[in-house]
Amino acid sequence: MSSSTELAHSVVDELLAHGVREVVLAPGSRSGPLALALYDADKAGALRLHVRVDERTAGFLALGMAKASLRRVPVVTTSGTAVANLHPAVLEAKHSRVRLLAISADRPAALRGTGANQTTNQERIFGEIPYAGLAPGAEPGAEIAGLLEAAAAGPAQLNLEFDEPLITSTLRWREQSGGGPAEKATALLPPAEAVVLAAGKRTVVVAGDNAGPPARILAEAGNWPLFAEPSSGSRTGHNPIGAYRLLLQHSPLAGQIDRVIVFGHPTLSRPVSALLARADLEIIVVGEDLHGFPNKGEHSQLIPAAAVDATDGPRWLETWREQGRLADAAIAAMIDGRDLTGYAIAREVAAAVPPCGLLYVGSSNSIRDLDLVGPPFTVGERRLTLANRGLAGIDGTLSSAIGAALARPSTKAIAYLGDLTFLHDINGLLIGPGEPRPDLTIVVASDDGGSIFATLEQGAPEYAGSFERVYATPTGADISGLCLAFGITHNAVDTCGALAAALTEESTGIRVIEATIGRADRRNLTALLSDAVRDAVS
Numbered sequence: 001m002s003s004s005t006e007l008a009h010s011v012v013d014e015l016l017a018h019g020v021r022e023v024v025l026a027p028g029s030r031s032g033p034l035a036l037a038l039y040d041a042d043k044a045g046a047l048r049l050h051v052r053v054d055e056r057t058a059g060f061l062a063l064g065m066a067k068a069s070l071r072r073v074p075v076v077t078t079s080g081t082a083v084a085n086l087h088p089a090v091l092e093a094k095h096s097r098v099r100l101l102a103i104s105a106d107r108p109a110a111l112r113g114t115g116a117n118q119t120t121n122q123e124r125i126f127g128e129i130p131y132a133g134l135a136p137g138a139e140p141g142a143e144i145a146g147l148l149e150a151a152a153a154g155p156a157q158l159n160l161e162f163d164e165p166l167i168t169s170t171l172r173w174r175e176q177s178g179g180g181p182a183e184k185a186t187a188l189l190p191p192a193e194a195v196v197l198a199a200g201k202r203t204v205v206v207a208g209d210n211a212g213p214p215a216r217i218l219a220e221a222g223n224w225p226l227f228a229e230p231s232s233g234s235r236t237g238h239n240p241i242g243a244y245r246l247l248l249q250h251s252p253l254a255g256q257i258d259r260v261i262v263f264g265h266p267t268l269s270r271p272v273s274a275l276l277a278r279a280d281l282e283i284i285v286v287g288e289d290l291h292g293f294p295n296k297g298e299h300s301q302l303i304p305a306a307a308v309d310a311t312d313g314p315r316w317l318e319t320w321r322e323q324g325r326l327a328d329a330a331i332a333a334m335i336d337g338r339d340l341t342g343y344a345i346a347r348e349v350a351a352a353v354p355p356c357g358l359l360y361v362g363s364s365n366s367i368r369d370l371d372l373v374g375p376p377f378t379v380g381e382r383r384l385t386l387a388n389r390g391l392a393g394i395d396g397t398l399s400s401a402i403g404a405a406l407a408r409p410s411t412k413a414i415a416y417l418g419d420l421t422f423l424h425d426i427n428g429l430l431i432g433p434g435e436p437r438p439d440l441t442i443v444v445a446s447d448d449g450g451s452i453f454a455t456l457e458q459g460a461p462e463y464a465g466s467f468e469r470v471y472a473t474p475t476g477a478d479i480s481g482l483c484l485a486f487g488i489t490h491n492a493v494d495t496c497g498a499l500a501a502a503l504t505e506e507s508t509g510i511r512v513i514e515a516t517i518g519r520a521d522r523r524n525l526t527a528l529l530s531d532a533v534r535d536a537v538s
């Protein structure tokens with residue numbers, strides 16, 4: 001029977017053969033055989049290892065790497081509660097189809113239910129995702145190949161039972177002669193057969209998270225307005241309408257739409273949800289399933305890919321663009337007439353992303369403000385905007401951004417998130433001195449609490465008594481002191497000019513720019529902005 005060490009070696013060989021190049025490890029004793037094999041593989045240059053203390057941040061680190069590199073990224077934990085700490089990242093990966101591989105070290109199955117230390121049932125602990133379990137003596141080749149094939153577009157769990165002795169000092173991992181294939185990025189699927197749509201209907205294209213270039217290409221081919229969320233990957237060129245969510249509320253054009261074509265996973269705004277729920281419109285979803293779309297009525301159609309038979313005349317798009325320009329001007333006037341606001345931060349951040357830059361955006365107001373004020377980028381300049389929109393958690397954002405910045409070469413990497421989102425994942429900054437570190441500028445929109453709630457129903461004056469404690473949750477945390485504790489450069493700004501200047505500074509390593517804004521005015525400001533756009537376009 002082969003040993004735990006031999007099992008670990010063959011698992012590393014299989015991972016390399018499947019194109020794995022980055023691995024995250026959160027140490028423990030049971031995962032030891034794999035830890036040592038990964039250390040040797042890192043030393044040999046076969047992969048890059050990242051070691052973290054906190055499994056929750058380790059999971060999101062791997063998620064960010066997988067999102068930015070389109071590769072599968074394993075995260076290894078020891079047994080017990082360590083495994084459960086991966087659950088948030090696995091859920092996010094499941095809902096955004098990211099190829100995260102959770103590798104959980106386990107005790108031998110015979111010890112389950114006996115009260116043995118650090119032993120629980122880890123089998124399928126993450127529910128319905130592809131799963132494989134291996135024990136010493138198993139032949140991992142076929143098992144791992146089958147597992148990764150089943151998880152071609154999403155996460156998987158590999159549970160490894162390691163028996164004692166955990167360490168065999170005479171056996172070290174060595175690179176196999178020849179090694180595995182050098183590169184294997186995302187699985188290559190055959191191009192989907194496009195359904196040809198007839199031009200002539202007043203059509204808008206909605207691009208949600210991870211919609212990709214096809215949404216922009218179709219909008220351009222049809223001469224249609226494009227409502228592209230910041231993390232859609234399609235907010236480029238001349239068709240995106242920046243303030244589309246306010247135009248859907250206030251512009252007479254909204255009532256003239258006949259057809260909506262949806263790509264990706266839209267999550268950011270109620271006007272778009274309302275649009276997609278309208279039973280009187282033809283809604284065409286381009287993708288693999290209708291899951292999550294409210295309008296499943298007779299007018300809904302699911303197609304694998306879309307093309308258009310002719311280009312519509314310029315009028316429809318031009319009218320939307322004109323309304324978009326009026327809305328943008330009204331918004332700019334509001335921003336310029338005030339001190340630093342959330343909207344102004346979003347605008348400065350968007351302006352600071354150079355060609356080939358990377359932007360990782362947090363949930364809550366950050367991504368919504370960016371959605372409202374971020375200009376479309378130029379096609380082909382390869383800016384990448386990412387966000388965890390699978391479940392839109394405020395957890396793990398910092399670690400995801402660090403992972404993305406590590407795994408994707410970029411001219412400049414920026415993370416942009418709210419203060420609670422930053423504090424929630426503060427352990428993401430816990431990076432040992434010998435570990436690879438990215439160059440990353442973290443912009444914190446710092447308003448001491450969750451300001452998004454002020455813009456929702458619960459922010460109304462009648463809930464004022466309970467609002468601060470059970471929604472806003474001000475923490476009073478000293479972000480500068482925390483940065484000091486983690487050895488991270490901190491820079492506080494409270495004007496647009498200072499933020500813009502700080503963003504253009506050349507820097508290496510991780511640094512934080514804390515942009516301090518008020519929270520008290522947020523509800524009012526959101527209403528004023530909406531009114532200003534309404535007045536400008538109606």
Ligand SMILES: Cc1ncc(C[n+]2csc(CCOP(=O)(O)OP(=O)(O)O)c2C)c(N)n1
Pocket residue numbers: 363364365366392393394395417418419420421422445447449450451452453
């Ligand atoms: C893990 C998780 N817990 C709770 C929430 C609910 N939630 C959404 S936004 C938010 C507040 C975020 O505050 P902050 O990051 O400061 O952003 P702001 O609203 O101030 O822009 C919370 C708690 C969530 N999305 N994810």
Ligand SMILES: [Mg+2]
Pocket residue numbers: 418419420445446447448449450451
């Ligand atoms: Mg906040």
